[in-house]
Amino acid sequence: ATHAAFAVRADGAVLRVPLNGDAATEIVAASAGATTVAAHPAGAHVYYGTATGVTRVDAADGGNAAAIVSPLPSAVASLAVDAVRGRLTWSTAGGDVSSADLADGGREAALASGVGGAVGGVASVAAGDAADAAAAVLVGHSVPALHPYGTFFKPDVMVELSMATEGAAGRLAAGTVSAGDMFGSFGNGVAAIDDVDGDGVSDALVGLQADGEAVSSAGSVLVVMMRADGSVKGQQKITAGVGLTNGAALALAAEDRFGTNVAGMADWDGDGVPEAAVSAHLDDNLFDDAGAVWLLFLTATGEARATYRIATQLPLSAxxxxxxxxxxxxxxxxxxxxxxxxxxxxxxxxxxxxxxxxxxxxxxxxxxxxxxxxxxxxxxxxxxxxxxxxxxxxxxxxxxxxxxxxxxxxxxxxxxxxxxxxxxxxxxxxxxxxxxxxxxxxxxxxx
Known part of the structure; x- marks a missing residue:
């Protein structure tokens, strides 16, 4: 995988494309009808999905093909390789997400079924150690492009699934992530905050430093209201022109990266609602990329009724x-x-x-x-x-x-x-x- 890229041709053939510019080689015949492809980081094998299942083949020439799992109820929409746990995760057009051993397809496990509609993309993430790996599922949209720092996407819903337990799906950030956002910016900054909405349960702050809803990579923060069982009850997004009330303003510019880090604060104004501190470490208000920290004074619905920027008060440099x-x-x-x-x-x-x-x-x-x-x-x-x-x-x-x-x-x-x-x-x-x-x-x- 370090020496070649792999692609699916329109007729369903899988191609190996050397990075040195040599001609592409067909390693899976068009008759196999591949719909999507993923390569193991070590480069030995390629996995491809079809209308009926998932198959593993040699990355070099397509020999020694082996079915990982078949049949499936609907066509494979996306694949992701988790080399840490030795697992393959895939989604289908019917809204199912499953995983299986990379070696032989054993221990196939359904992670979720019908997760809100057609699954457009799935990505495996190793968090801390192999046992804590998770799958982030993008529902309702395809994953259009790759980027050196992640995958750009526009999901209607993002769902997190525990691969360790093959279950515990949780609906996250419904309708809050915009086109052009960078996969991985959700949760770039995360912190607990005291009870915002008055239900007696502590809530959370989540930064999306590359959010482009207001302007390219200006960033945003989610005030996430939680239930006692750890599930999400609701969220309020705050960025330039969004989630602001009472005349509050948030002067963000392109590449400010608001949401790089977040911190819950105490109730400073005596209204019974905690406040939030949010950094924008590439803020240009003082000098180019000098940075800033914003204080957000929140309402019980998670909106910001007032803001205050800390930057010009300090001896910062570009x-x-x-x-x-x-x-x-x-x-x-x-x-x-x-x-x-x-x-x-x-x-x-x-x-x-x-x-x-x-x-x-x-x-x-x-x-x-x-x-x-x-x-x-x-x-x-x-x-x-x-x-x-x-x-x-x-x-x-x-x-x-x-x-x-x-x-x-x-x-x-x-x-x-x-x-x-x-x-x-x-x-x-x-x-x-x-x-x-x-x-x-x-x-x-x-x-």
Missing amino acids: SDAFGRGLTTVPDNDGDGKQEIAAGAYADDDGGNARGAVYIVFLQSVGGVGGTAEYRAHTKISATSGAGWVPVSPTDSQWFGYGITLMEATGSAAAVIAVTCHGDDDGGNEAGAVYVLALSSPSSGVAA
Whole structure:
């Protein structure tokens, strides 16, 4: 697969197309009537679907064909190879999704039947380890094109299926993902948020950083209302011109990547509804790709009634990518209000792209029904933050690419873990995680 591409000709033949420009070779005869094709990453075998089943053949010449499964109730619409679990997943025009062993077709399992209509595409995703693999199913539309960073699609519905248990289908993002969105941007940022709709169940924030509904790759965020059993009750999308009320505005531009990261916040305005922080790490409001973090003040229906952008208040430079890492932290300055920790992984303090983390202190404005705004900040980098210096003083460290809150203990207001995935201590770009204890209550510098 690393040396060739595979395609289905209109007459149903499977072709092997060398990447060096040589002539294509027919490896499956037109009489087989292939409808779709997928190659194993190792390149030894190709799998193709027909109107009646799925077959495996040698990638080189089509020899040693073996039926994986046959017959099927309707034609195969799409195939995906999960090399981690050694499984093949396929969808049919009739709305069925199944999987089977790559080796011999054994342990065939129906994952879902009639998942809302014709299945246009299916993709296997290894999440963490082999046992947690999942299938994301696109219902109602075909998958029109591939992209180096993923697959572009326009689904009416996206459904997630557990391949580990061959079941537990869950309907996600119905009607919320737009044409031109990048497969993989759904869930690029994800975080819990306190109960938004007042049903006593905590809800979720999901970022779609490449959403193009407002403008190309401007991004969006979903406020997802959950049920107690973990299923989705509903969702509200927020992007430029969508999900805004009470005159709120969200000034997003192409490639801002709003939704890169998300964080649930406390109720800042006293209306009983929590707020949200959403990063747009390529925001150009201050400088090109300097980045920004937006505060969204939510209603009980998940809309934003007010917004506030943090960018111009900070000493950012072009390409800092502020907001790529994002979390909230407990009160760090003694005012009883939480703060925000956000990474600018390409910050140049001390050298090129060594990175930085900003602790941003906020203050309430307007009481009940009001908002919050920037009050002060502390920067933690190779040259800022009480003399704190990375262990590896080299360029392209990318300190601040990811941040998570660990705990609040003793005299420290918070302990945060910060990724530095370009760190060279264990080898070239082997990566590292720094655990930082923030002093409290004071200026928020690293202890």
